[in-house]
Amino acid sequence: MFLNIDLDSKIPIYEQIENQIIIGISKEILEPGEILPSVRQLGIDLGVNFHTVNKAYKALESRGFLRMDRSSGTRVQEAIPKFREREETIALDSLRVIIAEYSSRGYSKKEITHKIQEIIEEVKSNE
Amino acid sequence: MFLNIDLDSKIPIYEQIENQIIIGISKEILEPGEILPSVRQLGIDLGVNFHTVNKAYKALESRGFLRMDRSSGTRVQEAIPKFREREETIALDSLRVIIAEYSSRGYSKKEITHKIQEIIEEVKSNE
Amino acid sequence: MFLNIDLDSKIPIYEQIENQIIIGISKEILEPGEILPSVRQLGIDLGVNFHTVNKAYKALESRGFLRMDRSSGTRVQEAIPKFREREETIALDSLRVIIAEYSSRGYSKKEITHKIQEIIEEVKSNE
Amino acid sequence: MFLNIDLDSKIPIYEQIENQIIIGISKEILEPGEILPSVRQLGIDLGVNFHTVNKAYKALESRGFLRMDRSSGTRVQEAIPKFREREETIALDSLRVIIAEYSSRGYSKKEITHKIQEIIEEVKSNE
DNA sequence: GTGGTCTAGACCACA
DNA sequence: GTGGTCTAGACCACG
Numbered sequence: 001m002f003l004n005i006d007l008d009s010k011i012p013i014y015e016q017i018e019n020q021i022i023i024g025i026s027k028e029i030l031e032p033g034e035i036l037p038s039v040r041q042l043g044i045d046l047g048v049n050f051h052t053v054n055k056a057y058k059a060l061e062s063r064g065f066l067r068m069d070r071s072s073g074t075r076v077q078e079a080i081p082k083f084r085e086r087e088e089t090i091a092l093d094s095l096r097v098i099i100a101e102y103s104s105r106g107y108s109k110k111e112i113t114h115k116i117q118e119i120i121e122e123v124k125s126n127e
Numbered sequence: 128m129f130l131n132i133d134l135d136s137k138i139p140i141y142e143q144i145e146n147q148i149i150i151g152i153s154k155e156i157l158e159p160g161e162i163l164p165s166v167r168q169l170g171i172d173l174g175v176n177f178h179t180v181n182k183a184y185k186a187l188e189s190r191g192f193l194r195m196d197r198s199s200g201t202r203v204q205e206a207i208p209k210f211r212e213r214e215e216t217i218a219l220d221s222l223r224v225i226i227a228e229y230s231s232r233g234y235s236k237k238e239i240t241h242k243i244q245e246i247i248e249e250v251k252s253n254e
Numbered sequence: 255m256f257l258n259i260d261l262d263s264k265i266p267i268y269e270q271i272e273n274q275i276i277i278g279i280s281k282e283i284l285e286p287g288e289i290l291p292s293v294r295q296l297g298i299d300l301g302v303n304f305h306t307v308n309k310a311y312k313a314l315e316s317r318g319f320l321r322m323d324r325s326s327g328t329r330v331q332e333a334i335p336k337f338r339e340r341e342e343t344i345a346l347d348s349l350r351v352i353i354a355e356y357s358s359r360g361y362s363k364k365e366i367t368h369k370i371q372e373i374i375e376e377v378k379s380n381e
Numbered sequence: 382m383f384l385n386i387d388l389d390s391k392i393p394i395y396e397q398i399e400n401q402i403i404i405g406i407s408k409e410i411l412e413p414g415e416i417l418p419s420v421r422q423l424g425i426d427l428g429v430n431f432h433t434v435n436k437a438y439k440a441l442e443s444r445g446f447l448r449m450d451r452s453s454g455t456r457v458q459e460a461i462p463k464f465r466e467r468e469e470t471i472a473l474d475s476l477r478v479i480i481a482e483y484s485s486r487g488y489s490k491k492e493i494t495h496k497i498q499e500i501i502e503e504v505k506s507n508e
Numbered sequence: 509g510t511g512g513t514c515t516a517g518a519c520c521a522c523a
Numbered sequence: 524g525t526g527g528t529c530t531a532g533a534c535c536a537c538g
Contacts, residue, residue: 122223
């Protein structure tokens with residue numbers, strides 16, 4: 001199980017599941033077409049209610065990352081679409097705030113760029 | 128008034144205020160030592176309750192960005208401290224998820240780096 | 255209910271709640287991991303508004319004494335951290351003033367030490 | 382000028398003045414019968430409003446530390462009285478909370494005693 | 509069920 | 524004038 005959930009975190013559990021799956025896909029731990037555990041099974045594995053897992057799966061489906069099918073289960077989408085404009089705006093806004101916080105706290109462009117490059121390498125070790 | 132609040136956003140109003148102030152400091156629209164509007168005045172300007180503004184100011188104070196004083200009002204902190212480890216971990220986790228989402232959606236390292244550089248330039252036009 | 259609040263005290267109610275909880279933890283009336291009353295229930299018990307209780311709980315959370323969770327309620331933190339420097343400085347400053355007052359009023363070192371030892375025994379009967 | 386006021390502190394200025402004078406008496410920087418600066422002069426020296434100084438002096442007078450006289454100025458009281466019960470209760474309550482905080486944070490009796498002994502030595506170097 | 513957000517309005521403390 | 528405390532009550536989010 002590659003999912004690492006912190007029950008004491010301030011981040012809602014369903015959102016942690018979403019995040020970890022996205023990171024898993026990015027790192028190619030999860031491959032296109034791969035079948036994910038059922039919501040009930042994953043709920044047991046993580047020790048959380050299966051409704052919580054279902055909420056995460058549904059959200060990821062609507063965002064284009066997963067494909068849910070009553071008979072064949074839940075799979076990673078083969079062709080995950082680019083951002084829709086509204087979603088990218090939200091992502092870029094979050095990015096802007098984080099970078100602004102680094103900047104306000106006195107980190108240099110070089111330091112910020114370095115930190116971000118490390119993360120890019122971490123989640124995208126291919127290419 | 129440099130603050131732009133969306134009352135219909137999913138992001139809590141007080142958090143939007145925090146974010147905009149941090150961006151303002153980063154862009155040097157707000158300078159160290161500069162006095163901010165009073166919680167009540169900013170509440171009127173933004174059309175929100177002053178308790179909401181107060182919550183944002185207090186949070187920014189505890190994060191080291193502002194200094195609040197009963198008698199003299201609220202100012203931008205002169206020396207904003209570096210990240211504490213726990214806070215930076217949270218920031219980097221958010222960054223990781225955003226970058227992983229770009230990556231999963233098929234954006235190349237080059238594209239991601241380019242988008243981020245644009246934001247760095249935007250919020251940190253000095254240097 | 256181990257909490258004893260004086261509504262007429264000059265000390266803010268939320269601060270009295272904070273203080274009593276810290277003393278409760280010290281005396282091991284409250285144990286690590288123990289669940290506290292909900293903010294609304296404690297408000298009813300104490301005859302104060304739940305926002306006041308919430309303010310105390312939030313402050314204790316940020317000081318590392320409690321852990322709040324939207325779904326599972328509020329618990330005593332398992333590993334309460336040591337003082338951060340700034341916080342300890344404030345505590346020691348308060349201590350200095352109190353001891354200086356005893357000293358100015360003509361109490362001897364021996365008397366002061368005795369009074370303090372009594373308190374240490376009271377709040378820390380283990381060891 | 383032995384008074385050291387921090388205008389950015391959360392502690393009210395008048396209270397800082399009270400505290401510093403008590404510490405000064407304890408350290409025998411201020412001696413019994415010694416004349417203090419006038420409220421106006423001290424206000425100028427500290428860069429604060431003289432009403433603020435006056436508030437501190439008045440409070441110290443009612444607590445038995447100072448003697449104010451319109452014609453001869455303000456002096457340190459020759460025989461500062463012992464605590465009144467109500468005042469000592471407040472002092473001991475503050476002490477209890479600080480010690481409980483150390484205890485809750487895992488400091489041992491020995492460590493706490495050591496820290497307090499250092500302060501006692503600092504403010505009461507005679508005897 | 510829990511805490512989180514937001515509003516509205518009262519009264520107090522500081523300088 | 525400023526922020527600080529407290530009340531009262533609404534509606535939302537999480538699990």
